[in-house]
Amino acid sequence: xxxxxxxxxxxxxxxxxxxxxxxxxxxxxxxxxxxxxxxxxxxxxxxxxxxxxxxxxxxxxxxxxxxxxxxxxxxxx
Amino acid sequence: xxxxxxxxxxxxxxxxxxxxxxxxxxxxxxxxxxxxxxxxxxxxxxxxxxxxxxxxxxxxxxxxxxxxxxxxxxxxxxxxxxxxxxxxxxxxxxxxxxxxxxxxxxxxxxxxxxxxxxxxxxxxxxxxxxxxxxxxxxxxxxxxxxxxxxxxxxxxxxxxxxxxxxxxxxxxxxxxxxxxxxxxxxxxxxxxxxxxxxxxxxxxxxxxxxxxxxxxxxxxxxxxxxxxxxxxxxxxxxxxxxxxxxxxxxxxxxxxxxxxxxxxxxxxxxxxxxxxxxxxxxxxxxxxxxxxxxxxxxxxxxxxxxxxxxxxxxxxxxxxxxxxxxxxxxxxxxxxxxxxxxxxxxxxxxxxxxxxxxxxxxxxxxxxxxxxxxxxxxxxxxxxxxxxxxxxxxxxxxxxxxxxxxxxxxxxxxxxxxxxxxxxxxxxxxxxxxxxxxxxxxxxxxxxxxxxxxxxxxxxxxxxxxxxxxxxxxxxxxxxxxxxxxxx
Numbered sequence: 342x343x344x345x346x347x348x349x350x351x352x353x354x355x356x357x358x359x360x361x362x363x364x365x366x367x368x369x370x371x372x373x374x375x376x377x378x379x380x381x382x383x384x385x386x387x388x389x390x391x392x393x394x395x396x397x398x399x400x401x402x403x404x405x406x407x408x409x410x411x412x413x414x415x416x417x418x
Numbered sequence: 419x420x421x422x423x424x425x426x427x428x429x430x431x432x433x434x435x436x437x438x439x440x441x442x443x444x445x446x447x448x449x450x451x452x453x454x455x456x457x458x459x460x461x462x463x464x465x466x467x468x469x470x471x472x473x474x475x476x477x478x479x480x481x482x483x484x485x486x487x488x489x490x491x492x493x494x495x496x497x498x499x500x501x502x503x504x505x506x507x508x509x510x511x512x513x514x515x516x517x518x519x520x521x522x523x524x525x526x527x528x529x530x531x532x533x534x535x536x537x538x539x540x541x542x543x544x545x546x547x548x549x550x551x552x553x554x555x556x557x558x559x560x561x562x563x564x565x566x567x568x569x570x571x572x573x574x575x576x577x578x579x580x581x582x583x584x585x586x587x588x589x590x591x592x593x594x595x596x597x598x599x600x601x602x603x604x605x606x607x608x609x610x611x612x613x614x615x616x617x618x619x620x621x622x623x624x625x626x627x628x629x630x631x632x633x634x635x636x637x638x639x640x641x642x643x644x645x646x647x648x649x650x651x652x653x654x655x656x657x658x659x660x661x662x663x664x665x666x667x668x669x670x671x672x673x674x675x676x677x678x679x680x681x682x683x684x685x686x687x688x689x690x691x692x693x694x695x696x697x698x699x700x701x702x703x704x705x706x707x708x709x710x711x712x713x714x715x716x717x718x719x720x721x722x723x724x725x726x727x728x729x730x731x732x733x734x735x736x737x738x739x740x741x742x743x744x745x746x747x748x749x750x751x752x753x754x755x756x757x758x759x760x761x762x763x764x765x766x767x768x769x770x771x772x773x774x775x776x777x778x779x780x781x782x783x784x785x786x787x788x789x790x791x792x793x794x795x796x797x798x799x800x801x802x803x804x805x806x807x808x809x810x811x812x813x814x815x816x817x818x819x820x821x822x823x824x825x826x827x828x829x830x831x832x833x834x835x836x837x838x839x840x841x842x843x844x845x846x847x848x849x850x851x852x853x854x855x856x857x858x859x860x861x862x863x864x865x866x867x868x869x870x871x872x873x874x875x876x877x878x879x880x881x882x883x884x885x886x887x888x889x890x891x892x893x894x895x896x897x898x899x900x901x902x903x904x905x906x
Contacts, residue, residue, distance in 0.1 A: 350512070353504060353505065353508030354505065354508060357501050357504050357505050357508075357665060358505065358662050358665060358666055359662075361501075361658055361661055361662050361665075362658045362662070365648050365649050365658055366648060367640060367644060367647050367648055370636065370637075370640070372633075373631075373632055373633025373634075373635075373636050373637070374632075374636055375636055375639075375640065375647040375648065377494060377497065377647070377648050377649070378494075378497060378636075378647065378706075378709070381497045381500045381501050382500060382703065382706055384500075384501065384504055385500060385503070385504050385699040385700065385702050385703050386699065386700060386703070388504045388507065388508050388699040389696055389697060389698075389699045389700050392507075392508060392511050392692075392695055392696045392699075393696045395511075396511075396692055396693070396696055
């Protein structure tokens with residue numbers, strides 16, 4: 342889980358900065374767009390996706406932590 | 419009615435409608451005379467308002483005109499407006515919640531407050547306020563220039579650029595006085611709505627009308643201007659290394675703008691900021707339609723002297739006057755609303771962080787509020803002067819602003835992550851960074867050796883910060899405890 346979180350957190354930066362030198366080309370055209378342009382666009386929804394997943398995992402972990410706290414504290418719900 | 423009268427009336431109607439909304443929203447709370455209300459809106463904006471305030475910041479007149487303008491003159495380097503947004507929002511997911519938390523605990527309202535509390539130094543706070551305001555001037559100049567272009571072109575030349583900018587100046591100052599932050603947030607929602615309609619209609623419509631669709635547009639581009647489609651485009655210096663360093667720098671700089679940093683404090687929770695970070699990249703996609711427009715203009719009306727005028731020149735020869743007016747109105751709002759948010763924070767910085775905290779701690783709230791409003795007038799006047807007499811391409815103004823403002827990033831981030839960061843470290847890092855930016859900018863050396871000049875300055879800045887911090891003694895534990903909330 343920890344590894345997954347690191348990957349999700351790193352994804353936007355790796356894809357939008359480190360990978361750019363390897364995608365600077367026109368072909369193949371995708372959806373009628375030159376490859377570099379298409380790549381820059383597609384990275385935006387993928388960034389949303391990876392941050393969204395990260396957020397869900399964090400929420401779930403926070404909830405689990407909270408539940409275990411209340412159960413050990415003996416507070417009934 | 420003549421075409422220019424129709425277009426101008428539409429623009430004015432949209433502008434006045436928005437001022438009216440701002441006024442109404444600003445009047446809604448009686449405490450608007452209080453500086454904290456005026457500047458952070460009472461720290462109770464939910465995700466909705468923060469979203470529009472922040473999302474609004476990326477849709478300025480720069481995207482509206484400069485995006486198309488850069489595609490038209492330079493080609494592929496313009497893709498950076500998509501990528502830097504993704505980098506900025508992704509970073510915000512991680513850095514804004516801790517900044518917000520510190521803000522909430524210590525009741526911070528502005529960026530210099532953050533520096534004052536973390537580094538226990540009013541001097542550093544004042545310096546940050548000054549530098550912040552100084553680099554807001556090119557940003558403001560950009561909004562006024564954009565507004566001038568819009569009115570000039572969409573009035574079919576009936577109103578000259580200078581009178582248009584003076585009119586813009588008056589509208590922006592008036593709007594800023596009456597509305598405050600809450601009014602701006604409301605106006606921002608209207609602005610974004612109009613902007614999205616305008617961008618979709620034009621971004622899909624123009625390529626379709628002139629070239630039979632987006633696919634055909636790029637097929638033609640690939641034959642006629644293949645060099646425009648990949649880096650370095652139609653330039654010599656803006657290759658891959660420039661692109662990557664610029665996206666990194668602008669991404670890191672985005673939340674360092676004093677007005678955007680300040681808007682973090684108006685959020686209700688850290689979670690609202692994270693949710694924003696998740697959805698904003700989708701919103702950032704809107705800029706791609708302006709790139710379509712820029713390429714369409716390149717194929718259809720080549721040879722314009724000023725690329726920033728490509729969008730409206732093409733729109734004017736395609737659409738009826740009322741729709742040109744609608745585009746002009748939407749475009750005018752993309753300049754007015756961000757300009758007013760900018761002015762509110764710049765004037766608060768000068769009046770509160772410099773005047774009240776350094777020179778006259780006993781100044782009354784009334785005096786400070788009065789001073790803040792005077793600063794609004796002075797700053798707009800300076801930007802107006804620059805916009806009229808020192809005109810330059812919109813994107814260059816934006817890049818100069820980013821180069822300077824990003825120099826706060828090391829002191830903010832290392833200040834949060836590394837307790838060993840000291841006041842002399844932060845101070846010398848910022849000074850060295852700004853000095854390098856100034857040197858490169860005034861000597862025309864940016865981009866420097868294929869990289870973004872501001873990025874190089876920031877790397878040196880961070881190194882200086884770390885070395886000086888290690889050489890100076892550890893910050894007092896009391897200050898750290900107070901800032902990080904570890905005292906309890």
